[in-house]
Amino acid sequence: MKHPNTPTEQDVDRLGQYFSSQLTLATPGLPHDITERLRVARHLALAQRKPLVQSRLVKNAQINHNGTLTGPSDEGLNLWSILGSALPLLALVVGLMAIQWVQQDNITSEMAATDSALLTDELPPDAYIDAGFAQFLKQRLGVNAAHD
Structure with missing residues (x-):
């Protein structure tokens, strides 16, 4: 039985951090207008990514009024x-x-x-x-x- 090799969310984040660090190392040799466009593009990408990360964190762990964490409460009442x-x-x-x-x-x-x-x-x-x-x-x- 073959298992599909799908990357986890942590793998994707690690890969994104790697590419970000590589782009940061390569930017000092680029002209100013290109570095500004790259900076704006990064901010736009982070702005689009941020709501997804926050919604996942809220979904996975909720903080109660007494400061304790609970797991997801999406376990509905089904037949089983x-x-x-x-x-x-x-x-x-x-x-x-x-x-x-x-x-x-x-x-x-x-x-x-x-x-x-x-x-x-x-x-x-x-x-x-x-x-x-x-x-x-x-x-x-x-x-x-x-x-x-």
Whole structure:
């Protein structure tokens, strides 16, 4: 794949400075009327070039009221920027909803296991208040499920 050899803006400026210095070195030997025409032509060229350079500088870097620089703000709201902003937010919301659903399902299944153990066992209800006994029931239900 061939890349076109296009000069950058810095290359063009460097080349212009080089030619300007070469013209400045050659002007002492020229007659006065030619040097005046060259001086006027340079001023006209600089006057035409100046608005372009200033507009590029304003476009590339803006100074805020607090003295900080910002980049160009020409990034409009198009479809890709909206999707690029909305998709991570949508993925986050879906992930949080899935976590909530799984936790709610776990809590519901633990409550159902405790209720079924309470209804089928001959233990008093006060035994289920004890945290150690609740842990014992969870282990026992896990062992029973493994044997099934």
